[in-house]
Amino acid sequence: xxxxxxxxxxxxxxVPHLDAAYNLARWLTRNHxxxxxxxxxxxxxxxxxxxxxxxxxxxxxxxxxxxxxCFSWLRRNRPQVRVTELTDDLxxxxxxxxxxxxxxxxxxxxxxxALAALPVHLREVLVLRELEDLSYKDIALIVNRPVGTVMSRxxxxxxxxxxxxxxxxxxxxxxxxxxxx
Amino acid sequence: xxxxxxxxxxxxxxxxxxAPAESAAFGAHVATCPxxxxxxxxxxxxxxxxxxxxxxxxxxDALRRAVFVNLVQDQHEESQHGPVxxxxxxxxxxxxxxxxxASGVATTLLVQWWGASRPPETMxxxxxxxxxxxxxxxxxTLAATDGHKVKPWLTRNAGLGVPVPDxxxxxxxxxxxxxxxGPPRAAVVVYxxxxxxxxxxxxxxxxxxxxxxxxxxxxxxxxxLGDLVAFAVSxxxxxxxxxxxxxxxxxx
Numbered sequence: 001x002x003x004x005x006x007x008x009x010x011x012x013x014x015v016p017h018l019d020a021a022y023n024l025a026r027w028l029t030r031n032h033x034x035x036x037x038x039x040x041x042x043x044x045x046x047x048x049x050x051x052x053x054x055x056x057x058x059x060x061x062x063x064x065x066x067x068x069x070c071f072s073w074l075r076r077n078r079p080q081v082r083v084t085e086l087t088d089d090l091x092x093x094x095x096x097x098x099x100x101x102x103x104x105x106x107x108x109x110x111x112x113x114a115l116a117a118l119p120v121h122l123r124e125v126l127v128l129r130e131l132e133d134l135s136y137k138d139i140a141l142i143v144n145r146p147v148g149t150v151m152s153r154x155x156x157x158x159x160x161x162x163x164x165x166x167x168x169x170x171x172x173x174x175x176x177x178x179x180x181x
Numbered sequence: 182x183x184x185x186x187x188x189x190x191x192x193x194x195x196x197x198x199x200a201p202a203e204s205a206a207f208g209a210h211v212a213t214c215p216x217x218x219x220x221x222x223x224x225x226x227x228x229x230x231x232x233x234x235x236x237x238x239x240x241x242d243a244l245r246r247a248v249f250v251n252l253v254q255d256q257h258e259e260s261q262h263g264p265v266x267x268x269x270x271x272x273x274x275x276x277x278x279x280x281x282x283a284s285g286v287a288t289t290l291l292v293q294w295w296g297a298s299r300p301p302e303t304m305x306x307x308x309x310x311x312x313x314x315x316x317x318x319x320x321x322t323l324a325a326t327d328g329h330k331v332k333p334w335l336t337r338n339a340g341l342g343v344p345v346p347d348x349x350x351x352x353x354x355x356x357x358x359x360x361x362x363g364p365p366r367a368a369v370v371v372y373x374x375x376x377x378x379x380x381x382x383x384x385x386x387x388x389x390x391x392x393x394x395x396x397x398x399x400x401x402x403x404x405x406l407g408d409l410v411a412f413a414v415s416x417x418x419x420x421x422x423x424x425x426x427x428x429x430x431x432x433x
Contacts, residue, residue, distance in 0.1 A: 039244060111234040112234075
């Protein structure tokens, strides 16, 4: 391993973004087994081609590789049945009163299912924007499309979400006002 | 700005992505146009729903270990045989065996990685403690708005000298302090902004790799404070929480 220390630096730059990588893969494949496989592949590739990363942000660079790996996977696996266990990481929570938990689960399940049902090109930009909080510019880099395309896909995705009856009800219901965003 | 122009930029406005002049024109328009104001409110509510309710999946521990083991293995093979693409079957086996994997170089590096990375249970412990105190409505053990009272109390009771800056000018009002018995043991400095509670869990640093995360709708943003690390925890939006983290670490 003559280039061991450079490799080690690449690993250190990428490891903090493992959650972001997994989240994107999980939302694109909609399956936690395959998301894990895809992310492992992507990490190996990312480290192997670390020299090709010039000035770009490590997170955007890694997510671009993860995204490509996901699309390769989707092309190979499209006919497979989708595996749904979207709220599994929330149900073990016994710290909350039942009614709060039920309400939170209902909201989460509705939003997750609506997002998971979107076409993949709309889903990915929304996940990158709303869950990873990336800029239009970084998203454009990751999906390899102009910023204008990213913006129109975001608008289209949100439009479809607002039109889905369950989400529409949540949007119109008098939610507590959000302060930021 | 007219309605057709406003409706084209509603999404960008909700994303806070408009140029200042355009943002001002948009603001002026929605102030006088109920229909566009409604559209804008809906766009913001949808955005808030996605941000607070959609699941941000955290990498499972098995993946965290397997990625690392795979990287070490990959480098080892490459140095011996040239590039080898790991076959899915082998990766699955690695995933299963990752916990038990042990061989010279991998073990050493694995220890380095795990040594530098805080176990995910820490985040879960912090968030559970935060939610528990929110629900019981006993946010602090020592209630005081004066940092000069809170700081020595925390030093005495948590055994850590932690910053307790006055951030009221920025909208963060000090409520007081409490101790997380843990593990990990932490001094908790509690502030309020508007109707939201922001808690800084301060504990000895365990390395550089903690990253911002979100659990159960609660944002967690870590910041290094020399030998200590503070985890700012709140249901307030991420922008305000990051602002808090900057101010808090600057005030230390």
